[in-house]
Each structure stands twice: as C-alpha cells, then as structure tokens.
Amino acid sequence: MKIGLIGFGKTGKSVASILLENKKFSLEWVLRQSKVLEHRSAPEFLGIESNEPGLIYSSSNTNVNDLLEKHPVDAIIDFSSDEGIYFYGESAAKKNVKIISAISHYKDKELKLLKKLADKTTVFWSPNITLGVNYLLFAARFLKKIAPWVDIEVNEEHFKKKEGTSGTAIKIAEALDVEKESINSVRAGGIVGKHEVIFGFPYQTVRLIHESISREAFGSGVVFVAENLKDKKKGLYSFEDILSPYFAV
Amino acid sequence: MKIGLIGFGKTGKSVASILLENKKFSLEWVLRQSKVLEHRSAPEFLGIESNEPGLIYSSSNTNVNDLLEKHPVDAIIDFSSDEGIYFYGESAAKKNVKIISAISHYKDKELKLLKKLADKTTVFWSPNITLGVNYLLFAARFLKKIAPWVDIEVNEEHFKKKEGTSGTAIKIAEALDVEKESINSVRAGGIVGKHEVIFGFPYQTVRLIHESISREAFGSGVVFVAENLKDKKKGLYSFEDILSPYFAV
Amino acid sequence: MKIGLIGFGKTGKSVASILLENKKFSLEWVLRQSKVLEHRSAPEFLGIESNEPGLIYSSSNTNVNDLLEKHPVDAIIDFSSDEGIYFYGESAAKKNVKIISAISHYKDKELKLLKKLADKTTVFWSPNITLGVNYLLFAARFLKKIAPWVDIEVNEEHFKKKEGTSGTAIKIAEALDVEKESINSVRAGGIVGKHEVIFGFPYQTVRLIHESISREAFGSGVVFVAENLKDKKKGLYSFEDILSPYFAV
Amino acid sequence: MKIGLIGFGKTGKSVASILLENKKFSLEWVLRQSKVLEHRSAPEFLGIESNEPGLIYSSSNTNVNDLLEKHPVDAIIDFSSDEGIYFYGESAAKKNVKIISAISHYKDKELKLLKKLADKTTVFWSPNITLGVNYLLFAARFLKKIAPWVDIEVNEEHFKKKEGTSGTAIKIAEALDVEKESINSVRAGGIVGKHEVIFGFPYQTVRLIHESISREAFGSGVVFVAENLKDKKKGLYSFEDILSPYFAV
Numbered sequence: 001m002k003i004g005l006i007g008f009g010k011t012g013k014s015v016a017s018i019l020l021e022n023k024k025f026s027l028e029w030v031l032r033q034s035k036v037l038e039h040r041s042a043p044e045f046l047g048i049e050s051n052e053p054g055l056i057y058s059s060s061n062t063n064v065n066d067l068l069e070k071h072p073v074d075a076i077i078d079f080s081s082d083e084g085i086y087f088y089g090e091s092a093a094k095k096n097v098k099i100i101s102a103i104s105h106y107k108d109k110e111l112k113l114l115k116k117l118a119d120k121t122t123v124f125w126s127p128n129i130t131l132g133v134n135y136l137l138f139a140a141r142f143l144k145k146i147a148p149w150v151d152i153e154v155n156e157e158h159f160k161k162k163e164g165t166s167g168t169a170i171k172i173a174e175a176l177d178v179e180k181e182s183i184n185s186v187r188a189g190g191i192v193g194k195h196e197v198i199f200g201f202p203y204q205t206v207r208l209i210h211e212s213i214s215r216e217a218f219g220s221g222v223v224f225v226a227e228n229l230k231d232k233k234k235g236l237y238s239f240e241d242i243l244s245p246y247f248a249v
Numbered sequence: 250m251k252i253g254l255i256g257f258g259k260t261g262k263s264v265a266s267i268l269l270e271n272k273k274f275s276l277e278w279v280l281r282q283s284k285v286l287e288h289r290s291a292p293e294f295l296g297i298e299s300n301e302p303g304l305i306y307s308s309s310n311t312n313v314n315d316l317l318e319k320h321p322v323d324a325i326i327d328f329s330s331d332e333g334i335y336f337y338g339e340s341a342a343k344k345n346v347k348i349i350s351a352i353s354h355y356k357d358k359e360l361k362l363l364k365k366l367a368d369k370t371t372v373f374w375s376p377n378i379t380l381g382v383n384y385l386l387f388a389a390r391f392l393k394k395i396a397p398w399v400d401i402e403v404n405e406e407h408f409k410k411k412e413g414t415s416g417t418a419i420k421i422a423e424a425l426d427v428e429k430e431s432i433n434s435v436r437a438g439g440i441v442g443k444h445e446v447i448f449g450f451p452y453q454t455v456r457l458i459h460e461s462i463s464r465e466a467f468g469s470g471v472v473f474v475a476e477n478l479k480d481k482k483k484g485l486y487s488f489e490d491i492l493s494p495y496f497a498v
Numbered sequence: 499m500k501i502g503l504i505g506f507g508k509t510g511k512s513v514a515s516i517l518l519e520n521k522k523f524s525l526e527w528v529l530r531q532s533k534v535l536e537h538r539s540a541p542e543f544l545g546i547e548s549n550e551p552g553l554i555y556s557s558s559n560t561n562v563n564d565l566l567e568k569h570p571v572d573a574i575i576d577f578s579s580d581e582g583i584y585f586y587g588e589s590a591a592k593k594n595v596k597i598i599s600a601i602s603h604y605k606d607k608e609l610k611l612l613k614k615l616a617d618k619t620t621v622f623w624s625p626n627i628t629l630g631v632n633y634l635l636f637a638a639r640f641l642k643k644i645a646p647w648v649d650i651e652v653n654e655e656h657f658k659k660k661e662g663t664s665g666t667a668i669k670i671a672e673a674l675d676v677e678k679e680s681i682n683s684v685r686a687g688g689i690v691g692k693h694e695v696i697f698g699f700p701y702q703t704v705r706l707i708h709e710s711i712s713r714e715a716f717g718s719g720v721v722f723v724a725e726n727l728k729d730k731k732k733g734l735y736s737f738e739d740i741l742s743p744y745f746a747v
Numbered sequence: 748m749k750i751g752l753i754g755f756g757k758t759g760k761s762v763a764s765i766l767l768e769n770k771k772f773s774l775e776w777v778l779r780q781s782k783v784l785e786h787r788s789a790p791e792f793l794g795i796e797s798n799e800p801g802l803i804y805s806s807s808n809t810n811v812n813d814l815l816e817k818h819p820v821d822a823i824i825d826f827s828s829d830e831g832i833y834f835y836g837e838s839a840a841k842k843n844v845k846i847i848s849a850i851s852h853y854k855d856k857e858l859k860l861l862k863k864l865a866d867k868t869t870v871f872w873s874p875n876i877t878l879g880v881n882y883l884l885f886a887a888r889f890l891k892k893i894a895p896w897v898d899i900e901v902n903e904e905h906f907k908k909k910e911g912t913s914g915t916a917i918k919i920a921e922a923l924d925v926e927k928e929s930i931n932s933v934r935a936g937g938i939v940g941k942h943e944v945i946f947g948f949p950y951q952t953v954r955l956i957h958e959s960i961s962r963e964a965f966g967s968g969v970v971f972v973a974e975n976l977k978d979k980k981k982g983l984y985s986f987e988d989i990l991s992p993y994f995a996v
Binding site: 630633634640641644645700703704705706710713714717718722741 | 877878879882886889890892893894946948950951952953954956957958959960961962963964967971990993994
C-alpha cells in the first residue's frame with residue numbers, strides 16, 4: 001500500500017518511522033509546510049534503513065496534482081493542521097486516493113468538506129488515531145449502554161507542562177455524558193499520558209485504563225486504520241465504524 | 250416478578266437481601282438443604298423491612314411441585330450446588346418457570362440437563378453472575394478480536410487465605426487463550442477480589458480492572474439478568490447472550 | 499491490657515469487635531451517650547464469643563470516677579465526639595489511665611485540654627488511627643524531604659454519597675504543602691476508600707496508595723497504638739511519634 | 748563539580764545528556780571501551796548545546812593517570828561493567844577523586860576492592876541508582892519494620908522481550924524477605940518498567956509503586972547522589988546511607 005504523508009512534526013516523524021518499518025506499506029513521499037529538510041529522504045533523516053523513497057516536499061513549492069501524478073499513492077495520511085485538507089483534499093478525491101485524517105480539531109467548514117470528499121473516495125477521520133484510546137471509548141460507551149445508571153468518573157494524568165484538560169479526556173467525557181468540569185487532571189513530572197474511566201457500581205468497580213508509552217502509537221493506529229480501510233467503499237468513516245465489525249466475528 | 254431462591258449460604262443471603270430491597274422483585278420463598286432456619290422468614294432473619302414472604306424451606310421436607318403450586322414464581326435463582334438442578338429443574342421447566350443458575354461448576358451431565366430443560370423454558374447459566382466480571386470478559390474478548398497479536402496477561406488479587414487460582418481468573422484466561430499457568434496471583438491480607446487484564450501494545454498499554462467490594466454484587470447481577478431475561482423465549486442463555494444486544498442499541 | 503471504650507457508633511462497634519478478638523486486650527466496658535443497649539454486653543451484642551465483660555454503660559447514668567474505681571482499665575480509647583474528652587479526661591488523668599483518642603477534629607480548646615492532661619498521663623491523639631494512612635503520611639513526607647522540588651498530587655476515591663473532600667486527603671495535602679483545592683476527588687458507587695499520592699519526577703513516577711477494606715482497620719490501629727504506648731511516659735504523642743522509633747531499628 | 752564518565756552505552760549516553768544539561772556539573776570527559784566515537788565530543792554527538800568539553804576517549808588508547816592529570820575531575824561516574832573498576836579505581840583513589848558506581852552486579856572480588864578504595868576516597872555503589880527505586884526500597888523496608896507480620900507481594904511489569912525476573916524486583920524481594928519465586932512478572936508490549944510492592948493488611952492495603960518513564964532517571968539519580976556525596980568523608984556509601992539523614996531533618 002503506497003502512502004503519502006502530510007505533516008512532519010513530532011508526531012508525523014513518529015508515524016513515518018512506523019510506516020517505514022512496516023513492510024506492507026511504502027512511504028512514497030512526505031509533504032510539509034516548512035522548507036526545512038526539503039528534498040531530503042525521510043528514512044535517511046530518521047536513520048532507518050529502507051528502500052522506500054520517502055522524499056520530503058514543501059507545500060510552498062509543490063503542486064499536489066503533479067505530485068500524485070508522478071508519485072501515485074493509495075492513501076494520504078494527514079498529520080498536518082486543520083487547514084491541510086484544503087491543500088490536498090480535492091486532488092486526492094479526484095484520483096480516488098483514500099484520505100486518512102488524524103487532525104485533532106476540525107471546524108464545521110472542514111467537516112462539510114470531508115463529507116463532500118466522501119462522495120468520491122474513502123475518507124476517514126479520527127481526532128485521536130491510537131487503537132487504545134478508541135477501544136477505550138468504544139468499551140466505555142458499551143458499558144454505559146448496559147448500565148446507564150452507573151456512576152462514571154474520568155481521570156487523566158500528563159506531564160507537568162501540559163496545559164488545559166487533555167483533549168482525549170474531554171472526548172471520553174462527552175461520549176459518556178460526564179461533565180467536562182468533573183474530569184480529574186493530574187499534572188506531574190514526566191508522565192507521558194494516562195486516561196482512566198472509573199465505573200462505580202454499588203458493590204463493584206470497573207476501571208478502563210489507557211497508558212501512552214510513546215508517540216509511535218499514532219503510527220500503529222494509522223497502520224490499523226489503513227489495513228481496515230482497504231476494502232471500504234467511498235464514504236466517511238470514524239474509528240467506531242472500523243471497530244464495530246469485529247464485534248460480529 | 251416473583252422469585253424463588255435456591256441456596257442460602259453466604260452468597261445466597263446477600264442475593265436475598267438485594268432482592269428484598271428491590272421493589273420490582275418479590276422474594277416468595279427460599280429453599281435450602283439445611284433445616285436450620287426452616288419456616289423462618291428471610292426478611293426477618295436478614296433484618297430487612299419488607300412485606301415479601303420469603304419463607305425458608307428445607308429441601309428435606311419439601312416437594313418442589315407442591316411448593317410451585319402453592320407459591321408460584323416467575324423465576325428460580327439457583328445459588329446452591331451443582332446438584333441443585335436435579336431437585337427443582339424438571340418441576341420448574343414443566344411449569345415454564347425461568348431458571349437462572351449461578352453455580353460455579355457444572356459437570357457435562359448437568360450441562361446436558363440444562364440443555365434439555367431449555368427445550369421447555371428459559372434457562373440461564375453463568376458461573377460468575379456479576380455484571381462487572383462478565384463485562385470484563387466481553388470487553389477483553391472484543392479487544393483480542395481487534396488485535397489478536399497483542400500481549401495479554403492476567404493478574405488477580407485476593408485475601409491471604411484464598412486457595413488456588415481464582416476461578417474467574419481461569420475463565421478470563423481461557424476466554425483469551427492465555428495459559429492458566431501464567432496467571433499472576435497475589436494473596437495478601439483482606440483484599441476482597443481484584444482481576445486485571447493487561448493488553449501490552451508496543452507503544453501503549455490498556456488495562457481492564459474489576460474490583461469486588463462485596464458479595465451483594467451477585468445480587469445486582471441476578472437483578473440485571475432477571476430483567477433482561479423477562480421477554481426471552483425458551484432456550485439456553487449465557488451472560489454474553491444478554492450483553493450482545495446492547496451493542497446494537 | 500484492660501481497655502475502656504468511649505463511643506459505640508459504627509466505628510466504635512468495629513473497634514470493639516477487634517479488641518474482643520485480640521487476646522492481649524480485655525474490653526472491660528463501653529461507655530456511650532445513648533441509652534440504647536444500656537447494661538447489655540458488647541460481645542453478646544456483636545455475636546462474638548468472649549469472656550471479656552464489655553458491659554455497655556450510658557454516660558447519662560454513669561459517673562466516670564465510680565466506673566474507673568469499680569472497673570479499672572489501663573487505657574481509654576475514645577471514638578465518641580470532640581466533646582467526649584470533657585467527660586472522662588480529668589478522671590482518667592488523675593488515675594494515670596492512658597488516653598487514646600481517635601477523634602477526627604478537635605478545636606483549640608480541646609487541644610489545650612489534651613496538653614494539660616498530658617502532664618499527668620500518657621495521651622495519644624490521631625485524627626485517623628489506621629496504620630496504613632499514617633504510614634502513607636509518614637512515607638510521603640519523607641519523600642518530599644528528599645526531593646522538595648517534586649510535583650505532588652493527591653487523589654482520593656469514595657462512595658457516591660460521601661460529601662465533601664475526604665478529611666484524610668486534606669490532612670495528606672496539608673502535610674505535603676499541596677493546595678486543598680487541587681485534591682482530585684472521585685465519588686462513584688460503593689468504593690470504600692482509596693487515597694493516592696503521586697510523586698511526578700521528570701523520568702519516573704512514584705505512587706503511594708492506601709485502600710480501605712473495612713472499618714475494622716481502625717481497630718487494628720488502636721491495637722498497634724496501644725501496644726506501642728505501653729512503655730511510654732506521660733506526655734502528648736502523635737502517630738508520627740510512634741512510627742519514628744522504628745526507623746532506627 | 749567536574750565529572751568523568753566511564754561507559755557510554757545506552758544508559759551512559761542518557762546520563763551524559765542529563766549531566767550536560769545540569770549547570771552544577773561539568774562533564775569533562777567520557778571513557779569507554781569501544782574506539783567508536785573516539786575523540787568526538789559527547790555534547791556534539793548527543794545534539795546538546797554545551798560548553799562542557801565531554802571529549803570521548805577509548806580505554807584501549809588511554810592511561811587513566813594521564814587523563815586525570817590533564818583533565819582533573821572531582822568524581823568518576825561508572826556505568827561500564829563490573830570490570831571497569833580495575834581500570835580506574837586505584838588511580839582515582841590515589842588522587843582522592845570520588846567514585847560513584849552504578850554497576851548492576853559486582854562479584855566479591857570487586858566488592859573487596861571497593862572497600863579497599865574506600866580507605867582512601869569517597870566510594871558510592873548502588874546497583875540501581877534511580878531515586879525512585881531506592882526510595883521504594885527504603886519506604887518498603889520501613890513498613891516491614893513497623894508491621895513485620897504483614898503479607899507482602901512484589902509485582903513487576905516490563906516490555907515483552909525482557910528476559911528473566913527484573914533485577915530490581917529481586918533486590919526488593921530480598922530486602923523484604925519475600926521469596927524470589929513468588930515475584931509476579933508481567934511481560935507485555937512496550938511497558939518501560941513498573942514495580943509494585945503490595946502490603947496486605949486484614950482491613951486495608953498499602954501499595955508502593957514505581958514507574959519508569961525513561962533511562963534519564965539514572966542521570967537524575969547520579970545528580971542526586973553526587974550532590975549528597977559532596978561533603979562526605981572517605982568511606983563506602985550505599986543509597987540508604989544517603990537517604991537516612993533526610994529522615995532526621
């Protein structure tokens with residue numbers, strides 16, 4: 001599966017390294033806003049031995065249509081910003097290239113664009129593309145369906161300098177009808193990231209916990225999504241759409 | 250919903266107290282092997298104010314057909330032993346009384362009998378009838394389907410005097426293809442009961458934890474099962490059969 | 499060691515049961531405000547086989563001097579209220595009876611009285627007399643001394659109906675210079691009680707956790723304190739004063 | 748404080764980076780067995796801006812006496828192997844350079860040498876030089892002194908490929924008289940490292956947990972030890988010797 005990656009910040013780099021080490025995927029190119037590293041090769045920059053091209057382009061000097069013509073891909077993975085979709089969206093949809101977006105926040109305008117693009121190609125969006133967090137959301141929602149009266153609390157822990165409540169915790173709280181204000185946030189030292197949903201029953205307690213180890217989890221998530229999207233028809237998909245079919249197996 | 254309870258050991262008593270406090274259920278009678286407490290009333294013995302009869306009978310002096318005739322019930326809850334089903338099974342099935350069995354272990358012979366009874370009435374069996382443990386099993390199996398290659402470990406903690414590996418932990422291990430030998434058992438002080446399934450991904454960890462607070466959790470499980478079994482046709486049901494439909498909601 | 503117990507509420511009863519089961523202690527009597535259970539025997543009421551008298555007196559009909567004369571004790575354990583000390587304090591001190599108070603809050607006036615009584619007898623006060631919580635406080639304070647710059651957070655979890663922040667959590671926060679406002683409180687289902695202190699270092703995290711199982715922990719704490727107070731001279735002691743000497747061993 | 752570092756493997760590199768970022772310390776040189784990176788500068792290799800020399804030498808081409816003459820240091824930090832001490836020990840002791848060894852295992856022969864060197868200079872040895880693990884050991888031993896009858900269990904979790912029981916867990920078990928065979932080891936995914944000591948009391952549970960985030964914790968440990976060793980006279984010191992004085996403060 002040939003991949004084009006949009007965005008090459010910290011997370012983009014981790015995702016690139018995971019794709020380069022996975023033999024089912026070939027990282028054809030990386031497109032980023034900055035001109036730093038332009039025309040260098042991602043595998044060489046990341047110190048990973050690989051025959052995949054992974055050439056780095058800057059969006060300032062690149063026409064996406066030309067890029068997709070010269071270096072065709074099966075899917076575009078977007079780790080840039082909410083603006084990225086305007087740059088590559090139409091071109092990708094026209095060529096039936098799958099779009100996998102891991103952008104944290106989209107405004108309504110971009111969500112409308114995603115839906116429009118989904119008329120022509122397979123579009124996937126998840127604001128947190130790790131398997132673990134999405135499973136947690138899924139499993140927590142399921143327990144709330146079973147026991148809608150159960151007491152639910154959300155705890156999250158991150159490194160001291162992280163500002164504001166974790167976006168993932170907010171998503172969990174929203175999915176479970178827990179008030180955002182009641183999320184318990186711990187900020188201490190170098191904790192990478194921990195999310196815990198506590199279900200308090202009168203005579204028992206259930207805890208669902210997700211612990212992040214490193215950013216590469218986003219790369220694993222991309223691999224999981226891309227493989228599960230392989231045979232999906234055009235349309236707009238969420239992570240839940242991808243997890244649900246496993247239930248029936 | 251009128252209930253007859255078989256078994257009045259420690260767990261049976263906790264279940265009785267939960268049923269007596271729940272207004273949707275009426276505890277009609279308790280049937281137990283011992284003659285201790287015979288003809289006394291369960292609510293009075295347990296110190297719970299209730300208008301429900303809850304008269305205690307000993308199986309040595311009781312004919313189940315007569316009992317069901319004089320004090321008809323909608324469902325029989327079995328917390329006795331694997332032998333109990335022989336005493337009341339046929340009589341209950343004949344009268345189309347639902348059977349809810351929470352017996353820990355049945356031999357093949359009893360399982361065959363359950364299936365036979367399920368031709369006539371609604372039969373439910375769960376070796377651990379708490380909602381939390383069954384949810385844990387369900388959610389853990391689901392994650393294994395999604396990521397069959399993930400590393401799984403099972404930890405359990407109980408009070409110092411508990412002998413052998415926890416039966417629930419063994420069930421969890423079996424459901425996840427984890428070797429029983431690799432279950433980690435902690436025995437310390439008065440820990441009531443904790444089960445943890447650890448899913449180790451390369452860059453993230455997911456933990457599902459169940460903590461028991463008290464035996465009354467079995468009573469809550471009975472209530473949940475009985476309510477969900479209300480409209481179920483004859484047949485043999487497991488806890489999974491009851492949880493699955495929530496998924497579709 | 500002969501014991502007189504002041505207070506016979508839920509916690510007082512749990513403490514009485516622990517004392518009755520411990521052969522090193524003899525529960526001579528119980529003194530409570532209410533006249534309910536007056537002149538009955540604590541072991542009989544609690545269903546514990548014991549030869550210890552444990553006769554229950556009501557403070558409305560009892561003169562403490564007479565009681566101490568007729569039924570002398572080595573120590574008085576106080577689980578009543580902050581007013582209790584006025585009733586028995588002077589009488590106990592005069593007779594050199596040790597005072598072990600487990601009252602949650604004292605006002606300045608009572609603290610002054612404790613100090614005055616400590617001129618005549620051995621007086622101990624701990625607002626939470628469990629060994630575990632006091633160890634936690636001690637160990638946490640020690641780590642803060644070692645690493646005064648470490649990030650500290652306090653989490654506490656209790657049953658849904660518990661109102662306000664846990665008093666123990668507030669004490670922990672005060673001891674560690676953590677703002678009370680930043681304590682994270684979870685209220686869910688039937689959680690008995692959990693306190694966690696998180697020490698966040700840049701590259702590692704240390705967690706100290708205390709989980710309550712049942713009220714009897716207060717009884718174990720009383721036993722521990724009474725044994726360690728046996729050879730202590732007159733003076734006012736805290737739990738820390740009792741733990742410190744173990745350090746040197 | 749001028750530092751010479753022996754060993755430049757994965758951990759040695761992390762320690763070097765911590766020392767380079769700490770302004771109280773100056774990394775004068777690194778001495779390693781391999782000739783790879785010989786004569787390059789540690790800060791340049793690690794991509795850290797620093798004016799500290801940190802020149803890398805190979806032990807094959809270096810005379811320690813000459814090195815200490817030309818580039819004098821206050822302390823030598825040893826992250827090499829159990830053989831390292833033979834290479835630099837006598838030279839360091841002669842010049843009254845402090846020795847801080849973080850070697851995991853020493854045989855009796857090396858321990859004798861350490862003691863001999865401690866007649867001339869300040870020698871410190873800790874098989875795990877992180878502050879967190881040593882605090883855990885200290886705090887756990889203290890609780891065992893207070894309650895020698897408590898049930899103790901040791902759990903440890905590490906990445907799937909880690910072979911054998913964690914050395915740190917074994918040290919914890921030895922310090923607490925827990926049988927090595929009863930340590931519970933979880934091996935799953937990419938878990939960096941977690942150690943938990945469970946103290947099971949009849950009515951409460953205390954848990955001491957240490958979670959590793961990254962190897963740099965060893966560097967922080969070195970900084971802590973070096974600062975606390977500054978005014979220590981000649982002699983052989985353990986981490987416990989360094990922690991104890993904080994108790995009295």
